[in-house]
Amino acid sequence: MEQISPQREKQLRELEGKLKTSFANKRLLNQSLTHSSYGHENKIPDNERLEFLGDAILKLVISEFLYHKFPERAEGDLTKIRAAVISDETLSNVGRKLYIGNYLLLSGNEKRTGGMRRKSNLANTFEAVLGSVYLDAGIGKSRELILSFLTLEIEKVSSEGYICDYKSALQEFAQKRKWELPRYRVVKETGPKHRRVFWIEVKIQGKKFGMGRGRNKKEAQQRAAMQALNRAKSEDKTAGKRPPPKSFRTIISQVRKRIKI
16 A cells, blocks of 8 residues: 655645545545556555546535425426536636645646646546545545535526527527538547446537537537537637638638639
8 A cells, every 4th residue: 555755735724624524544645646647657546436436526515405405497408507516627727726736636647737727637636636526534524524615606507598509509600600500529539338438529510619518419519519619719709709610621622612623
């Protein structure tokens, strides 16, 4: 079992202060901050199993909270609220506020390639931390921690008119600007069969606008569409509602028409 150095213990206590909790077993917290690259290099347990557990605890707590908070909402609305609240975008923002990247144990290569700031690492590690809190202190403390960080996000996404189907919203946005319809593609699948994770990108006219990660393709597509919609709206404002660059195929087609090939 790996010993925790005095310097590392100081870092862990610092993070405990931000989490407003104290671990009986600090090795659990340390493991939740151990990226797979570091674990593989040093032959110690990484945080992937804790991430799996934290993801389940997060969904349970948020689902229970929404169930009681919005008794009038249909299942579909509750699902959409939950998806937005526990999205990688939201969780990585929480991780960023905690400066969780500063406490991550990463391999040299992962550090050099920006692993401390990578959204997926921040989101995954926050879930792993939740898993470690659950094992160390139980569901009560886990619920308290989750709601302390995500209640404001719940209020935001559940406000009137905010809930939406991001795929439909992105398609409508593209149609209004006479762009090609968004195209989705699975670019990567990771994890064992019982815990598959899908990575899906969305393109508009050949240009990548978003990437989403989810436990199923539908969830990944929604997250990709949400990211793409935010980016498209941002570019739309700064570019004076200029359409995105035309794809190479579109350009060739137009050239052929002009020269009547």
